[in-house]
Amino acid sequence: xxxxxxxxSIIPFDDSDNHTSLLEYWMHSPEALCALTKDDEIxxxxxSFEKLLSESIEEFVEILSNELDPFAxxxxxxxxxxxxxxxxxxxxxQLMPVPISVHPEITLxxxxxERTYENxxxxxxxxxxxxxxxxxxxxxxxxFEFNLETHYFETxxxxxxxxxxSTISSDTxxxxxxxxxxxPDDLNVYLKILGELMIDPEIEMRESVVRIFHLEESQYxxxxxxxxxxxxxxxxxxxxxxxxxxxxxNEKIEKFNQFIEAGMMEFDFQSDTxxxxxxxxFRMIGFEIEPSDITLEFWKQFLHPEDLELLTSSxxxxxxxxxxxxxxxxxxxxxxxxxxxxxxPIWDQNKNVTGYRSYLKNITRLQEQEQEITTLxxxxxxxxxxxxxxxxxxxxELLEExxxxxxxxxxxxxxxxxxxTLGFELADEWNAVTIGTLQPYVPDDAxxxxxxxxxxxxxxxxYWTDERVRRFGEKLTTLSERAYSxxxxxxxxxxxxxxxxxxxxxxxxxxxxxxxxxxxxxxxTQGHSxxxxxxxxxxxxxxRRYTLINDLRTAIKNRELFVVYQPKVHAWTGEIVxxxxxxxxxxxxxxxxxxxxxxxxxxxxxxxxxxxxxxxEEVCRFMNQLPTCIPISINIPASYFYLDNxxxxxxxxxxxxxxxxxxxxxEIPESTLLENRDRMKSVFETLNAFGITVSFDDFGTGYSSxxxxxxxxxxxxxxxxxxxxxxxxxxKSQAIVRSLMYIxxxxxxxxxxxxxxxxxxLNWLRDHGVxxxxxxxxxxxVESEQMIRLLDQTYLPPTEVSSLExxxxxxPVQMIFSRIQSFTSDLGRAPALVSMExxxxxxxxxxxxxxxxDFLQFSILMKSQDQPIPVNIIGTPDFEDGIYTYELEPxxxxxxxxxxxxxxxxxxxxxxxxxxxxxxx
Numbered sequence: 001x002x003x004x005x006x007x008x009s010i011i012p013f014d015d016s017d018n019h020t021s022l023l024e025y026w027m028h029s030p031e032a033l034c035a036l037t038k039d040d041e042i043x044x045x046x047x048s049f050e051k052l053l054s055e056s057i058e059e060f061v062e063i064l065s066n067e068l069d070p071f072a073x074x075x076x077x078x079x080x081x082x083x084x085x086x087x088x089x090x091x092x093x094q095l096m097p098v099p100i101s102v103h104p105e106i107t108l109x110x111x112x113x114e115r116t117y118e119n120x121x122x123x124x125x126x127x128x129x130x131x132x133x134x135x136x137x138x139x140x141x142x143x144f145e146f147n148l149e150t151h152y153f154e155t156x157x158x159x160x161x162x163x164x165x166s167t168i169s170s171d172t173x174x175x176x177x178x179x180x181x182x183x184p185d186d187l188n189v190y191l192k193i194l195g196e197l198m199i200d201p202e203i204e205m206r207e208s209v210v211r212i213f214h215l216e217e218s219q220y221x222x223x224x225x226x227x228x229x230x231x232x233x234x235x236x237x238x239x240x241x242x243x244x245x246x247x248x249x250n251e252k253i254e255k256f257n258q259f260i261e262a263g264m265m266e267f268d269f270q271s272d273t274x275x276x277x278x279x280x281x282f283r284m285i286g287f288e289i290e291p292s293d294i295t296l297e298f299w300k301q302f303l304h305p306e307d308l309e310l311l312t313s314s315x316x317x318x319x320x321x322x323x324x325x326x327x328x329x330x331x332x333x334x335x336x337x338x339x340x341x342x343x344x345p346i347w348d349q350n351k352n353v354t355g356y357r358s359y360l361k362n363i364t365r366l367q368e369q370e371q372e373i374t375t376l377x378x379x380x381x382x383x384x385x386x387x388x389x390x391x392x393x394x395x396x397e398l399l400e401e402x403x404x405x406x407x408x409x410x411x412x413x414x415x416x417x418x419x420x421t422l423g424f425e426l427a428d429e430w431n432a433v434t435i436g437t438l439q440p441y442v443p444d445d446a447x448x449x450x451x452x453x454x455x456x457x458x459x460x461x462x463y464w465t466d467e468r469v470r471r472f473g474e475k476l477t478t479l480s481e482r483a484y485s486x487x488x489x490x491x492x493x494x495x496x497x498x499x500x501x502x503x504x505x506x507x508x509x510x511x512x513x514x515x516x517x518x519x520x521x522x523x524x525t526q527g528h529s530x531x532x533x534x535x536x537x538x539x540x541x542x543x544r545r546y547t548l549i550n551d552l553r554t555a556i557k558n559r560e561l562f563v564v565y566q567p568k569v570h571a572w573t574g575e576i577v578x579x580x581x582x583x584x585x586x587x588x589x590x591x592x593x594x595x596x597x598x599x600x601x602x603x604x605x606x607x608x609x610x611x612x613x614x615x616x617e618e619v620c621r622f623m624n625q626l627p628t629c630i631p632i633s634i635n636i637p638a639s640y641f642y643l644d645n646x647x648x649x650x651x652x653x654x655x656x657x658x659x660x661x662x663x664x665x666x667e668i669p670e671s672t673l674l675e676n677r678d679r680m681k682s683v684f685e686t687l688n689a690f691g692i693t694v695s696f697d698d699f700g701t702g703y704s705s706x707x708x709x710x711x712x713x714x715x716x717x718x719x720x721x722x723x724x725x726x727x728x729x730x731x732k733s734q735a736i737v738r739s740l741m742y743i744x745x746x747x748x749x750x751x752x753x754x755x756x757x758x759x760x761x762l763n764w765l766r767d768h769g770v771x772x773x774x775x776x777x778x779x780x781x782v783e784s785e786q787m788i789r790l791l792d793q794t795y796l797p798p799t800e801v802s803s804l805e806x807x808x809x810x811x812p813v814q815m816i817f818s819r820i821q822s823f824t825s826d827l828g829r830a831p832a833l834v835s836m837e838x839x840x841x842x843x844x845x846x847x848x849x850x851x852x853x854d855f856l857q858f859s860i861l862m863k864s865q866d867q868p869i870p871v872n873i874i875g876t877p878d879f880e881d882g883i884y885t886y887e888l889e890p891x892x893x894x895x896x897x898x899x900x901x902x903x904x905x906x907x908x909x910x911x912x913x914x915x916x917x918x919x920x921x
Contacts, residue, residue: 026044026046027046027047028046029046029048030048030151031046031048031111031113032046032048032049032051032052032053032111032112032113033045033046033048033049033109033110033111033112034049034095034109034110034112035106035108035109035110036064036106036107036108036109036110037105037106037107038105038107040061040064040065040068042061043105043106044106045057049112052112052114053112056086056091059086060084060086060093063084063085063086064084064095067082067083067084068082068108082095083095091114092114093112093113093114094112094113094114095110095111095112096110096111096113097109097110113150114150140158140161140162140241140242141157141158141239141240141241141242142155142156142157142158142159142162142163142239142240142241143155143156143157143237143238143239143240144175144178144237144238144240145235145236145237145238146175146235146236146238147234147235148233148234148235148236149234153173153174153175155173157240159173162212162214162221162223162240162242163178163181163212163213163214163215164214164215164216164217165215166216178212181212181213181215182210182211182212182213183210183211183212183213183220185211186210186211189208189210190208190210190225193206193208193227194206194227194236197227197229197236198229198233201233203229205226205227205228205229206226206227207224207225207226207227208224208225208227209222209223209224209225210222210223210225211223212240221242223240223241223242224240224241225238225239225240225241226238226239226241263277263359263360263361264276264277264357264358264359264360265277265357265358265360266346266355266356266357266358267355267356267358268354268355269315269319269353269354269355270354270355272296273295274295275355302330302331302332303328303329303330303331304328304329304330304331304336306329307328307329310326310328311326311328314326314343318343318345318353318356319345319353320353321345321347321353322345323343323344323345323424324343325340325341325342325343325381326340326341326343327339327340327341327363328341337362337364338362338363338364339360339361339362339363340360340361340363341358341359341360342358342359342360343356343357343358344356344357344358378390378393380449380450382428382431382432383431383432383435383450384435385435385439385448385449385450385456386447386448386449386450387449387450388449388450388451388452388513390447390449391447391449391450391451391457391459391509391513392509392510392513393509394447394449394459395407395459395509395512395513396508396509398459398461399502399507399508399509403461403462404461404462404463404501404502404503405459405460405461405462405463405501405502405512406459406460406462406463406464406469406499406500406501407457407458407459407460407499407500407501407512407513407516408457408458408460408469408472408473408476408497408498408499408516409451409455409456409457409497409498409499409500409516409517409519409520410438410455410456410457410458410476410495410496410497410520411454411455411456411495411496411520411521411524412430412434412454412479412493412494412495413454413493413494413495413496413524414430414454414491414493414494415427415430415431415453415454416453418430418486418491422486422487422489426486426487426489429486429487430454430484430486430491431450431453431454433484433485433486434454434456434484434493435448435450435456437479437484438456438476438479441458441472441475441476442458443458443460445460445461445462446458446459446460446461447459451513451516451517452517455517455520457513457516463501463502464501466533469499469533470531473497473499473531474531476495476497476531477495477497477530477531479493479495480492480493480494480495494524496520496521496523496524496530496532497520497523497530497531497532498516498517498518498519498520498521498522498523498531498532498533498534499519499531499532499533499534500512500515500516500519500534501534505534515534516534518534519532519533519534520532544590544848544849545601547587547589547590548587548590548593548597548598548601549601551587551588552585552598552601552602552607553607555585555587556610556611556614558588560585560586560587560588561583561584561585561611561614562583562584562585562586562618562783563581563582563583563584563615563618563619563622563784564581564582564584564781564782564783564784564787565579565580565581565582565622565632565781565782565783565784565787566579566580566582566774566779566780566781566782567579567774567778567779567787567790567796568580568752568772568773568774569772569773569774569778569779569796570771570772570773571762571765571766571770571771571772571773572766573795574778574795574796574797574798575794575795576630576790576791576793576794576795576796577630577631577772578630578631578632578633578665578772579630579631579632579633579787580632580633580635580667580754580774580781581615581618581619581622581632581633581634581635582595582635582781583595583611583615584781585598589851590849590851591849591851591877592849593849608637608639608640609640609643612636612637612640613649613653615634615636616634616636616649616650616653617653619632619634619664620653620654620656620657620659620664621657622784622787623657623659623663624657624658624659625784625788626788626791627791628791629659629660629663630663630791631662631663631664631665631693632663632664632665633665633666633667633695634664634665634666634667635667635668635669635697636666636667636668637668637669638668638669638680641679641680641683642679646683647686647687647690650664650690650692651690660691661690661691661692662691662692662693664692664693665692665693665694665695665716666687666692666693666694666695667695667696667697667718668694668695668696668697669696669697669698677711680711680712681711681712681713684712684713684714685713688713688715693715693716694712694713694714694715694716695714695715695716695717695718695752696708696709696714696716696717696718697718698718698720699717699718699719699720699740709743709747714749715749715750716749716750716751716752717740717743717744717749717750717751717752718752718753718754718774719737719740719751719752719753719754720754720755721754721755721756721775722755723736723737723740723753724737724753724754724755724756724761724765724775725755725757725761726761727761727764727765728758728760728761728763728764729760734764737753737765737768738768741768741769741770750771750772751770751771751772752772752773752774753765753770753772753773753774753775754774754775755774755775756773756774756775756776756777756778757775757776757777757800758777758800759777759798759800761777762777762798777798777799777800778796778797778798778799779796810833810834810835810845811833811834811835811862812831812832812833812862813831813832813833813834813844813860813861813862814829814830814831814832814860814861815829815830815831815832815844815846815848815858815859815860816829816858816859816860816861816868817829817830817856817857817858818857818858818859819856819857830846830848831846832844832845832846832860833845833846834860834888842887842888842890843885843886843887843888844860844871844885844886844887844888845883845884845885846883846884846886847883847884848884849877849884850873850877850884850886857870858871859871860888869890869891870890870891871888871889871890871891872888872889872891873886873887873888874886874887874888874889875887
């Protein structure tokens with residue numbers, strides 16, 4: 001195609017004398033060409049086109065004419081080409097327009113090529129990626145690949161240096177060019193060797209020495225050419241090596257030999273099958289079989305029994321999105337060989353790991369000495385220091401000898417950022433640079449190892465005191481004060497240091513490594529270049545999250561989950577016109593759990609389907625109890641609708657409880673909409689066909705809000721609370737809401753504004769035509785019995801409320817936890833606010849739910865006090881808008897003296913604004 005365009009472009013468009021010669025060239029072109037008139041009739045085809053289409057030309061022209069109709073007015077949009085698929089042969093052709101005019105009647109000239117199937121394309125991609133990886137950095141080695149079936153030609157390696165092609169574009173690299181560079185005396189000999197390779201099926205590779213002309217030096221050089229024909233006799237691969245390199249640089253040639261024995265494959269987790277397998281893999285395992293015959297069980301039978309666990313656990317690492325290199329042993333015809341597998345995860349458009357791509361090579365020749373094997377298994381290949389396996393083994397050996405261990409974790413916290421922005425190579429360079437800087441600080445008797453990415457660990461075979469660790473850690477944190485150069489970039493790290501010691505912080509190697517990672521990450525969250533001790537980093541949220549994740553699985557069975565309802569009211573009259581169903585969870589130990597906390601845990605546990613079915617069933621059961629039914633909305637994530645039987649579940653629930661479907665409203669959070677728009681369009685149409693109303697929840701908070709309105713058929717738009725809160729004085733929010741109301745009107749949608757909490761916001765919304773309001777100004781979410789009582793009232797008056805009303809003097813404090821279950825000592829801190837009631841008790845405001853006194857012991861530390869005040873919780877807490885209110889009783893009354901010295905004062909308006917208080921918490 002590129003050669004065709006080059007030749008055609010040198011003839012001026014308006015030079016009619018050259019039209020004949022151009023057409024003559026086209027007649028002999030290997031490219032399949034087709035010229036059309038303005039009526040989409042064939043004006044000219046060349047023999048290559050007739051050979052390609054054969055008896056399908058009429059069908060091709062008819063389909064092509066239909067494909068061109070959308071472009072009739074603007075042919076400029078054809079620059080990317082079009083595709084034509086023939087039925088029933090399912091052959092796919094790619095048509096690229098040729099910007100050449102050869103006759104007044106011609107409007108379009110196409111170059112036509114047949115596309116291979118997707119699996120063939122994927123295999124080519126794998127092969128080309130591997131070629132570039134292996135040959136890209138080897139001087140004096142080039143590779144040509146020619147597809148005998150499609151005539152596709154590709155080159156790799158150092159062609160410019162070897163043949164003087166620096167002034168010639170790679171787009172012009174063709175078999176003819178390299179044929180012309182061969183010495184005339186060597187050409188016929190080489191063609192004869194290729195002929196023998198093509199004819200004799202028993203021959204797979206031939207080697208010869210030829211002279212190739214160097215364009216810049218104007219002289220011939222000797223090269224060794226290895227020509228290889230694939231097992232399917234379709235791919236001719238020629239490796240060209242500088243003869244001097246071939247004779248002197250055995251290491252580079254060894255790399256080539258390893259590649260010849262290499263294999264590539266892709267594995268799909270969903271189907272548990274190998275999708276693509278290269279011929280090199282067949283040679284590696286010593287069998288010639290069809291790819292469909294290679295299954296997981298088939299592959300496992302070749303593995304050494306001691307390495308089976310390694311490959312089994314590698315699945316979990318890959319699913320976590322980790323790239324890795326695995327070295328293991330396989331039996332090939334009763335002979336043990338070493339295999340190195342470099343594995344990269346494959347991601348789908350939703351950033352989920354769906355499989356992996358592996359490059360495998362036979363490294364048996366590199367394993368002749370046991371020391372080399374040990375090195376590969378125990379040393380990180382990028383940094384040259386001990387890897388995680390070596391780290392674990394080393395710690396286990398120290399613990400077996402009853403040695404105390406001090407582990408110091410150091411993270412430079414930039415590997416992921418460098419990898420994402422600058423690529424893997426510079427990320428590896430970043431690791432090498434940071435390790436080089438860190439090594440001078442490592443004590444002589446200590447081991448330096450890599451845990452993950454740029455998180456390292458220094459293992460000291462003794463117990464270091466707090467003071468000694470602090471002095472050492474302060475030296476390490478100074479590494480943040482300088483920039484590190486990688487390539488042409490300078491990067492300032494954010495060094496965090498975490499300390500973990502045995503036996504207090506862990507009794508096993510796994511515990512010590514895990515705690516070191518945890519405390520180092522905790523140090524990072526505390527600010528720039530921090531040092532943290534494990535004993536002060538096990539905070540309440542960590543234990544809470546662990547407990548909730550486990551207990552959530554039995555929450556439905558134990559009747560801990562229930563549904564509350566928040567009324568939707570008419571903005572002017574307060575009449576209840578509907579409600580939203582919201583799921584709540586009361587944990588037996590931790591009390592009420594915020595949906596913002598447990599909903600992500602539901603997704604973590606993959607319980608979305610189970611709990612959504614529960615919510616739908618509970619709402620339909622409740623609606624059946626109402627004397628007069630009102631519309632009730634249910635918040636359902638988009639992922640639920642990827643079930644094949646989602647509509648059956650919904651239909652069964654409302655039918656079982658005799659509910660008319662038009663009383664159901666499905667709220668789909670805009671932020672959960674996935675990329676499969678065709679699927680979601682079908683879901684919306686199905687719901688509407690059954691009479692169910694669909695609304696967008698939290699509208700305006702995502703990236704594609706307006707596109708969703710255009711794509712999906714929805715009836716209600718719920719404007720998120722971030723726009724409603726303070727709208728009476730926020731000009732930007734006012735502009736956004738007015739715009740959304742205009743869009744809703746144009747699309748025939750109703751508007752609901754949620755999160756309305758004050759009169760002035762309500763008045764603004766009323767004045768601008770909002771009809772339906774949902775928010776604490778009219779009612780918080782209430783349980784089913786109270787909701788029935790509210791419906792009996794019919795109308796709800798707006799009322800401003802605040803859990804902190806009347807408390808305008810608040811004191812910032814730190815909660816210090818001294819015991820959580822069996823954990824003792826200083827177990828972490830959390831911010832809180834207190835208001836003084838009297839000298840005997842006071843109220844505490846926090847975003848944390850605090851368990852009973854027999855489960856938790858803590859103190860509060862005020863800025864004016866040097867000594868923490870031990871306290872007990874009195875009674876049960878109140879919970880409103882994410883803030884828990886506790887009444888506390890100090891164990892020692894005398895410690896309260898001077899407690900109000902550092903109190904800050906809030907205006908009555910600020911005291912009612914819980915969002916303002918969240919700033920302090």
